[in-house]
Amino acid sequence: xxxxxxxxxxESQENTLLQQYASATNTKVLxxxxxxxxxxxxxxxxxxxxxxxGNIVILKSxxxxxxxxxxxxxxxxxxxxxxxxxxxxxxxxxxxxxxxxLLASGxxxxxxxxxxxxxxxxxxxxxxxLRDLVxxxxxxxxxxxxxxxxxTYTKIRMRQHGELRVFAEWSEKLGREIASVAFNKETDHxxxxxxxxxxxxxSMPLKIQGxxxxxxxxxxxxxxxxxxxxxxxxxxxxxxxxxxxxGYTSKQVDLIKLAMKLPFGAIIVAGPTGSGKTTxxxxxxEMVEAVQKLYSIEDxxxxxxxxxxxxxxxxxxxxRSFASMGRAALRMDPDVIILGEMRDEDTAHVMVRASxxxxxxxxxxxxxxxxxxxxxxxxxxxxxxxxxDSSVLRCLICQRLIPKLCQNCAVPLKKSxxxxxxxxxxxxxxxxxxxxxxxxxxxxxxxxxxxxxxxRTVVAEVIWVDEPGRAFIQKGDTLxxxxxxxxxxxxxxxxxAIALIKEGICDPFDAEKVVGPINASTTVKTFIYR
Numbered sequence: 001x002x003x004x005x006x007x008x009x010x011e012s013q014e015n016t017l018l019q020q021y022a023s024a025t026n027t028k029v030l031x032x033x034x035x036x037x038x039x040x041x042x043x044x045x046x047x048x049x050x051x052x053x054g055n056i057v058i059l060k061s062x063x064x065x066x067x068x069x070x071x072x073x074x075x076x077x078x079x080x081x082x083x084x085x086x087x088x089x090x091x092x093x094x095x096x097x098x099x100x101x102l103l104a105s106g107x108x109x110x111x112x113x114x115x116x117x118x119x120x121x122x123x124x125x126x127x128x129x130l131r132d133l134v135x136x137x138x139x140x141x142x143x144x145x146x147x148x149x150x151x152t153y154t155k156i157r158m159r160q161h162g163e164l165r166v167f168a169e170w171s172e173k174l175g176r177e178i179a180s181v182a183f184n185k186e187t188d189h190x191x192x193x194x195x196x197x198x199x200x201x202x203s204m205p206l207k208i209q210g211x212x213x214x215x216x217x218x219x220x221x222x223x224x225x226x227x228x229x230x231x232x233x234x235x236x237x238x239x240x241x242x243x244x245x246x247g248y249t250s251k252q253v254d255l256i257k258l259a260m261k262l263p264f265g266a267i268i269v270a271g272p273t274g275s276g277k278t279t280x281x282x283x284x285x286e287m288v289e290a291v292q293k294l295y296s297i298e299d300x301x302x303x304x305x306x307x308x309x310x311x312x313x314x315x316x317x318x319x320r321s322f323a324s325m326g327r328a329a330l331r332m333d334p335d336v337i338i339l340g341e342m343r344d345e346d347t348a349h350v351m352v353r354a355s356x357x358x359x360x361x362x363x364x365x366x367x368x369x370x371x372x373x374x375x376x377x378x379x380x381x382x383x384x385x386x387x388x389d390s391s392v393l394r395c396l397i398c399q400r401l402i403p404k405l406c407q408n409c410a411v412p413l414k415k416s417x418x419x420x421x422x423x424x425x426x427x428x429x430x431x432x433x434x435x436x437x438x439x440x441x442x443x444x445x446x447x448x449x450x451x452x453x454x455x456r457t458v459v460a461e462v463i464w465v466d467e468p469g470r471a472f473i474q475k476g477d478t479l480x481x482x483x484x485x486x487x488x489x490x491x492x493x494x495x496x497a498i499a500l501i502k503e504g505i506c507d508p509f510d511a512e513k514v515v516g517p518i519n520a521s522t523t524v525k526t527f528i529y530r
Contacts, residue, residue: 014067018093021069030065030094037061042106044210045084046077050103053077057102062089067096126181129174134215135208136167138235140449143274145232149175149196149225161403161453162274172225179228182217194219196226203300204230211235216300233300243283246276247458249491255395255464260287265394266355268342270367270376275400276458277364281338284362292335297325299340313340326350330359339363345381352382356391369493370398370461371478371485378476388474399460400514402497402506403453409442410452413508416440425519426508430498439504457505459496459514 018029030036036059042050046058053073056066062081066074069091078088137145137158144159145167154175156167170178176196183194187202194200201218214234220227243253259267267284269277285305288294296305299313299322311329314320323346326339330353341364342348354361367376373396378384387393413419419440427435444450463469463485472481486492491499497511498518512518 014096018067018069018095021093025091025093027090027092030092031098042102044106046080047103047106049077049080050106055096055099057094057099057106059089062086064088064091065094065099065102066091067094067099069093124181126174126177127185130178130181130186131206131208133178134206134213134230134232137232138208138211138213141455143232145230147175147179147228147230148222149179149228150222151224154178160451161456162401163403163451163453175225179219179226182228182230183219187217197221203233241279241283242286243280246280246283248460248462249496252460252462252491255462256284256397257287259395259464260284260360262360262394264355264358264360264391266351266361266363266392267395268363268365268373268393268397270365270370270373270396270398271400272366272368276456277399278340280397280399280458281340281362281364285338288336293333294336294338295329295332295334296338297322297329297340298338308338322347323350326354330354330357334359336360336362341365342377342380348377348380348382352386352392355393356389367398370396370463371482373398374473374476375478384474384476388470390470393465393470393473396463396465397460398493399458400493401456402459402500402514403510404455404457404505405439405441405507406445406448406452406454407504408447409445410439410504411442413438413440419508422508425517428520429518430501434498434502437504438501438508441507441509457500459493459500461490461492461496463490 015029022029028035040059040061040063043058043060043062050057055068055071056064056073056077058064058077058081064074064077066077068074074091081088133145133156140158140160142158142160143162146155146157146159146164148155148157149172152172154170154172156170157164158167159165179196180194182204183200183202186204186206196219199218199220201216204215204217206213206215212234213232216231216233218229218231243256244250248256256267259265269280269284271277282305285294285296285308288307290307294305294308296308296310297313298310301310301312309332311325313322313325318324322339322341322343326337326347327350329337330350337354337359339347339351339361342351347363351361351363365373365376367373374384374387377387413435414423423435441452444452448454465473468484469481472478472484482492494515497506497515500506501508501511508518516522
């Protein structure tokens with residue numbers, strides 16, 4: 001009993017000292033993990049040192065937590081961080097119990113990291129080649145690595161800013177070995193040997209130089225060999241992109257945010273493969289309030305979102321399909337459901353069912369225009385009458401990606417020789433004002449790694465489904481709907497691309513890949529054949 005009273009007295013004294021420090025520094029005493037940013041973790045590089053001290057924890061944000069915040073240990077910690085090139089963050093008074101919990105948590109994460117991805121075990125030469133290749137791709141901001149294995153050679157090409165470029169040529173033997181190692185040793189579930197004669201796919205986590213990198217693998221047989229594509233899903237350095245960061249206009253962002261605040265209905269993001277639909281969904285997921293329950297059904301899980309329960313799909317098994325996992329999620333008391341992709345009639349009906357039963361649903365679809373989303377859904381077996389219900393469709397989005405000019409080496413459009421032949425046609429449609437302010441791809445420079453491109457931006461069509469819109473949907477009148485939208489100030493792909501040309505953000509040639517040729521013949525409502 002005496003020992004219990006002594007412990008209570010010590011804890012009381014500790015709390016008093018912590019409160020005094022917090023009051024003096026205008027902060028608060030941290031006593032629970034709920035007081036911390038859930039995305040912040042213990043800094044790996046300082047974990048052993050913190051264990052040795054016993055009363056201090058440093059988070060990855062450089063925030064310092066200590067149960068003895070006035071001690072010399074904190075000063076030593078700041079000096080040590082500065083020697084590592086890290087600027088120390090805020091110091092918080094923290095209970096010893098929370099310090100112990102965080103140190104134990106950091107130790108557990110360290111143990112888990114050693115059991116997957118990069119370990120202390122020696123890698124084979126092929127595994128090293130694979131990691132070097134992936135690391136090089138990440139450093140160059142590559143989205144896909146293409147490995148073409150043929151009878152006498154292996155060609156490596158990388159897709160950067162939407163364009164494929166040759167990276168290297170290897171021997172046929174090395175290409176086969178790299179593919180075998182990727183599928184047989186590095187994937188999440190290496191249950192079967194790599195077979196180049198049949199299509200295969202898998203997901204692959206790697207830890208390279210401390211970064212958690214995730215890739216999706218796919219292979220198909222080809223004459224004389226096979227192709228394997230590795231899509232880089234996560235690089236370990238992602239930050240949550242906002243819709244504005246991606247390239248949506250302020251008006252389009254307002255419409256999407258308004259739809260995200262609704263208690264039920266469907267928001268559909270459409271576009272071709274590789275147009276950034278998943279990234280847009282992730283940006284929308286970040287808008288979900290903390291008090292709401294979010295389930296995300298994905299194949300595979302690409303971008304980790306802390307606030308969501310992300311459920312992986314296995315399309316090879318009927319009970320793990322998008323539709324079946326979506327139906328299961330409906331039984332889990334969700335507020336918001338993400339259906340990673342609507343691929344079939346069953347998934348489309350799950351989307352409709354979830355919407356009309358009081359859930360907000362976000363999903364993706366492969367179409368070329370925002371209005372064509374309706375055509376695709378009808379083709380998937382959903383009736384126009386059901387689609388026109390006010391509980392179902394709320395906001396329709398279709399997006400594509402256009403390369404952004406490197407502003408360091410871009411040249412005025414009128415001074416670019418390869419653009420001269422097209423300028424009269426563009427000027428007839430866009431007018432001399434836009435042509436005078438437009439820019440073209442330059443020769444490339446060190447800043448853009450000689451690509452003449454600084455990245456890609458979204459061009460999007462965003463439709464708010466209003467009452468007249470539902471009437472057009474019910475009648476299946478897509479042409480009438482687009483005319484109505486244009487009369488009310490709606491921007492289609494062409495309008496957005498022209499705005500980017502005018503601002504000198506993209507090259508007209510790149511814009512034409514999205515909106516088609518910009519000339520008088522393609523802009524007239526009635527085509528004249530003579």
